[in-house]
Amino acid sequence: MKRSRILVCTTLLVLYFCFIIFKLADIQLFSPDAYGPEKVNLLKKSVEQRITEIELSSGRGVLLDRFNKPLGTSKVEDIVLFPFLATMDLPPTVSLMLNQLAPMWQQQLKTIKKPIFLSQLLDKQISEDMVEQVKNADIPGMIAVRRDGTKDPTIAEHLIGLVRDNPKEYDKRYGDVEKSDRSIGISGIQKAFDSFLQAKQQEKLMYSVDAIGNPLLGLDLRYVGSENDYYPLKLSTTIDSDIQQMIETTVDSYGMKKGGVVLLDVRTNELVSLLSRPKMDTEQPFATDTVRNQMLTAHFPGSVFKTVIAAAAIENDEATVNNTYDCDLNVYGDGASDRKLGELNFIESFAKSCNYTFATIGKKLVGENNTIIETYADKLGLLGPVGWVGNIFHLNNFKQFPEEENGKIWGDVYDRSVQRAIAQTAIGQKEVKVTPLAVANMISTIVNNGVKREIRVVDKILYNNGTVMKQFPDHYQKENQLEKETAVKLKKMLTEVVENGTGSYLKQLSVAGKSGTAQIGKENRYNHWFAGFFPVENPRYVMVVVDLDQTNDQAKTYPIYQAIVKQLTSEGSP
Structure with missing residues (x-):
């Protein structure tokens, strides 16, 4: 047993x-x-158990302006403090510096038991002198580094867009991938190019430690994720960050609440600057609708739209161009106008923005061809989408401006046969809506003698080492083009608006363009536009400024336009 x-x-x-x-x-x-x-x-x-680390960069792709300067996010100098530093004997000068800046730094390091940026302890950016002092001291566990700065863009926030952690949407877009960072672009360029900007590898500073967190002697710190020639990718944009900053400062100094600015390089039809207001509520961008880019949203254009009627008249009805019109009459011709302008010819009517003239011409043109207004809106590159669209790798119909709305002319098919509806449509009211980006494209099309091109905001996708991965070529729209002679006449008419018409506020500048004041369905509230180009003799820029949902006496469109033009055309301008 x-x-x-x-x-x-x-x-x-x-x-x-x-x-x-x-x-x-x-x-x-x-x-x-x-x-x-x-x-x-x-x-x-x-x-992982024997390594302590701190992230220096998420590894997400970066945006560059047209001069290769970081756009939106930036790199900042900082100092990393590792936990074991709290038990070390430091040089007196360094110890004194830390004690003066953050008296409780040792207790905080012992409590968190993880590396931390000194800027986080101080809640402010580190000075260059402090960084140099740490570099010269050469203290283990106290490392000067360059890291990602602000997470959200500091300029052009609506254009650049936001990045947020969203595992559910990430898995929906890219599949259930084992990845700690599931951040995605939720608006703007960050959303449009998200698949290219996705992080491949984070950039980290790593240090080997023993079981109680002390550094293993003989093992140096390691940088991980900073030596890849290909990733992260870079987007080379057409934005001029200095001009963007200048425009934002100017617009905000005038207190614009809703509206914005679009600035194009007229020679290339590239976007140089785009500003949208109100400013974005980065905590609740969708709940407050401040994420909406007003420059890509369709709005009532008012008299800016008369440019379309003028183009159609020049090419199709010489008699209307040679007539004179009683501009003391209202838009329908059945009563007195609020503005008594007297008898005006076609060019004078355009310069002084006579509603009766263009309502009368619009009714005649539509009576002969009921699709003529949309035909000429398309000839002028106004209806959209006007942003770059094309196939890129496996992505078909890829849009650089996915949030861009299309223009709209008619609300009801029967409006084409209703005289009062045609009259309202001809002056940019009723159901007419276009985006400020499209209006800028219309002016650019005229300046370029009727040649239509899609607007680019990203010129190239670059590998991390600067070599080109993908170039976005010019996209010309050759169908349904405006005649060169018509464009030349329209340029002269846009010049007359400033010389002798509604744009005379800008008369001292070399500017041509068209004004617009559109009723928006609220008492004493209007959309105030000015869309033009400058300098007149040798055009460099097309610019649209629109002050939305504003009273007549509070509109700042002209002062803002004037201030920006002066800075762009003065010596030493950005």
Whole structure:
């Protein structure tokens, strides 16, 4: 009996030791990278246990302006403090500096037990002198670094867009991928180019430590993710960050609440600057609708739209161009106008923005061809989309401005046969809506003698080493083009608006363009536009300024336009 008990116990011990040996072999040899039912990577976990680290960059692709300066986010100088620093004897000058800046720094490091940026302890940016002092001291555990600065863009926020952590949407877009950072672009360029900007590898500063968190002697810190020639990718945009900053400062100094500015390089039809107001509520961008880019949103254009009627008249009805019109009459011709302008010819009517003239011409043109207004809106590149659209790699109909709305002319098919509806449509009211980006494109089309091109905001996608991955070519729209002679006449008419018409506020500047004041369905509230180009003799820029949902006496369109033009055309301008 005693012998059998010994045999049983021996067998159990042997089986137990065999089990232990098998588990050790499974851990060490058979399944180190996928252990257990949850497939845990033991090798990775063991490394994580003996390494402390801090993220310097998310690894997400970066945006550059047209001069290769970082756009939106930036790199800042900072100092990393590792936890073991709290127990070290520091040089007196460094110790004094830390004690003066953050008296409780040692206790805080012991509490968090993780590396931290000194700027986080101080809640302010680190000075260059402090960074240099740390570099010269060469103290283990106190490292001067360059890291990602602000997470959200500091300029052109609506254009650049926001990036937010959203695992659910990330998995929907890219599949269920094992990745700690599931950030995605939720608006603007960040959303449009999200698949290209997705992080491949974070940039980290890593330090090997022992079981209680002290550094392992003889092992230096390591930078991870900073030596890849290809990733992260870079977007080379057409934005001039200096001009963008100048425009934002100017617009905000005038207190614009809703509206914005679009600035194009008329030679290339590239976007140089875009500003939208109100400013974005980055905490609740969608709940407050401040994420909406007003420059890509369709609005009532008012008299700016008379440019379309003028183009149609020039090319299709010489008699209307040679007539004179009683501009003391209202838009319908059945009563007195609020403005008594007297008898005006076609060019004078355009300059002084006579509603009766263009309502009369519009009714005649539509009576002869009921699609003529939309035909000429398209000839002028007004209806949209006007942003760059094309195939790129596996993406069909890729849009650089995915949030851009299309223009609209008619609200009801029957409006084309209703005289009062045609009259309202001809002066940019009723159901007419276009985006400020499209209005800028219309002016650019005229300046370029009827040549239509899509607007680009991203010129190239670059690898991390600066070589080109993808170039976005010019997209010319050759169908349904305006005649060159018509464009030349329209340029002269736009010049007359400033010389002798509604744009005379800008008369001292070399500017040509068209004004517009559109009723928006609220008492004493209007959209105030000015769309033009400058300098007149040798055009460089097309600019649209629109002050939306504003009273007549509070509109700042002209002062803002004037201030920006002066800065762009003065010596030493951005």
